[in-house]
Amino acid sequence: MSEQPGAVGSPWSAGVERVADGSVAVAGVRVAELAVRFGTPLYVLDEADLRGRARSYREAFEAAFAQVGAEVDVYYAGKAFLSIAVARWVHDEGLAVDTATGGELAVALAAGVPGDRIGLHGNNKSDDEIAAAIDAGVGRIVADSLVEIARLSAAATTRGAEVPVMVRVTTGVHAGGHEHIATAHEDQKFGLSLAHDDDADSPAMTGLLAVLAAPGLRLVGIHSHIGSQILEPDGFVVAARRVLALRAELAERTGVLVDEVDLGGGYGAAYLPGEVPLDPDRIAKEIAQGVDAAAHELGTPLPRFSIEPGRSIVGPAGLTLYTVGTVKPVRLDGGFVRTYVSVDGGMSDNIRPALYGARYHAEVVGRSSSAAMVPARVVGKHCESGDIVVHDVALPADVAAGDLLAVPVTGAYGRSMASTYNLVPRPAVVAVRDGQARVLVRRDTIADLLALDQG
Numbered sequence: 001m002s003e004q005p006g007a008v009g010s011p012w013s014a015g016v017e018r019v020a021d022g023s024v025a026v027a028g029v030r031v032a033e034l035a036v037r038f039g040t041p042l043y044v045l046d047e048a049d050l051r052g053r054a055r056s057y058r059e060a061f062e063a064a065f066a067q068v069g070a071e072v073d074v075y076y077a078g079k080a081f082l083s084i085a086v087a088r089w090v091h092d093e094g095l096a097v098d099t100a101t102g103g104e105l106a107v108a109l110a111a112g113v114p115g116d117r118i119g120l121h122g123n124n125k126s127d128d129e130i131a132a133a134i135d136a137g138v139g140r141i142v143a144d145s146l147v148e149i150a151r152l153s154a155a156a157t158t159r160g161a162e163v164p165v166m167v168r169v170t171t172g173v174h175a176g177g178h179e180h181i182a183t184a185h186e187d188q189k190f191g192l193s194l195a196h197d198d199d200a201d202s203p204a205m206t207g208l209l210a211v212l213a214a215p216g217l218r219l220v221g222i223h224s225h226i227g228s229q230i231l232e233p234d235g236f237v238v239a240a241r242r243v244l245a246l247r248a249e250l251a252e253r254t255g256v257l258v259d260e261v262d263l264g265g266g267y268g269a270a271y272l273p274g275e276v277p278l279d280p281d282r283i284a285k286e287i288a289q290g291v292d293a294a295a296h297e298l299g300t301p302l303p304r305f306s307i308e309p310g311r312s313i314v315g316p317a318g319l320t321l322y323t324v325g326t327v328k329p330v331r332l333d334g335g336f337v338r339t340y341v342s343v344d345g346g347m348s349d350n351i352r353p354a355l356y357g358a359r360y361h362a363e364v365v366g367r368s369s370s371a372a373m374v375p376a377r378v379v380g381k382h383c384e385s386g387d388i389v390v391h392d393v394a395l396p397a398d399v400a401a402g403d404l405l406a407v408p409v410t411g412a413y414g415r416s417m418a419s420t421y422n423l424v425p426r427p428a429v430v431a432v433r434d435g436q437a438r439v440l441v442r443r444d445t446i447a448d449l450l451a452l453d454q455g
């Protein structure tokens, strides 16, 4: 590994190391052993690293918000990757769990996460999902539209329940791409906009008033999520200011000062060697100071806060282990040769390069090599030329069939977005800790795929 695993500038989890024979081990287990025992492709999660990241987010935000006299909850965004074990780990580390579907909710509940430590999101929740969330006593359902507020109220009253509801608002801040454009009418599906004409309430204000008036609902918070892969704090602060201003306006109009503000997720991960990841301590401090200043200007006390990191906790804790198959030099115009290295997975286990042009790194991990490094592209086995795992990476010129190759930072949105495209079974997820490996999610089998087919 070119950089010290786990250190700033390394995409590898803290438990990754090159051992004496030149191969790589994860938390004390050699990749060759993982490949033999569990097969490849294989998602490998470094449990201690994942727990450490969960803890560092919680501790950083608790400390920074305590400095300004506010409390904060960290919700792990389960959509990044959720299994029963992962839900337990983050719960152990003091995090709550965010879910966005009935499936994610079921996994969190199967893990024994108490209902009041679970949130339910979603822009199009089904009646069954709403019912399951109410029956589980979730701590919050995040309402995404006016029609949903009416549906939540109906479901609550039918059950004689009082349902805690947050209202998701869109602040016009988009980070991770175009930074905080002024509040505008937005052309996207999530939340209720803060934008409005002079003579009308914003959809966000209308939603808050609707929850206050709705039988069976208790307004517990205002929610804002501004994007993904965010590396700077200012977008969060601008969005928080707008949410706090809305909260102050609601208090002025109704006397109700909403208890909690959720600032969403989107904390970035470092995917490539040399990239500097977000420092939770720094971003927590800057957000805490920003919201404190905003609350002072508005003359309202600070609410309780929550945040919802997903990728930044599970992404860097994971890697994907592949076996190299075909290696093909491809001569491009000008005589440049790119070595195409095919692996035994591809876009079915990591759709992000095809979906977002996401960049990854790769190394040969089954052995060391003193061969010269050559420009390479790691591609999958699927029937698409866009089936690329790593666009550009230097690999040893002697890379050959049978080599083990690892791609770091695939813990988030790898298995959770996996498909069975080309009827390729989805890889297993294995956790490694203290020299022990165990399966968290088993590999699909061809028999699984056939069993779904009713002929």
Ligand SMILES: *Cc1c(COP(=O)(O)O)cnc(C)c1O
Binding pocket: 077, 079, 080, 098, 121, 225, 227, 228, 229, 264, 265, 266, 267, 308, 309, 310, 311, 312, 412
């Ligand atoms: C996707 C999402 C998250 C998590 O995003 P990450 O980029 O994985 O941190 C959190 N909250 C909401 C509402 C989301 O949609």
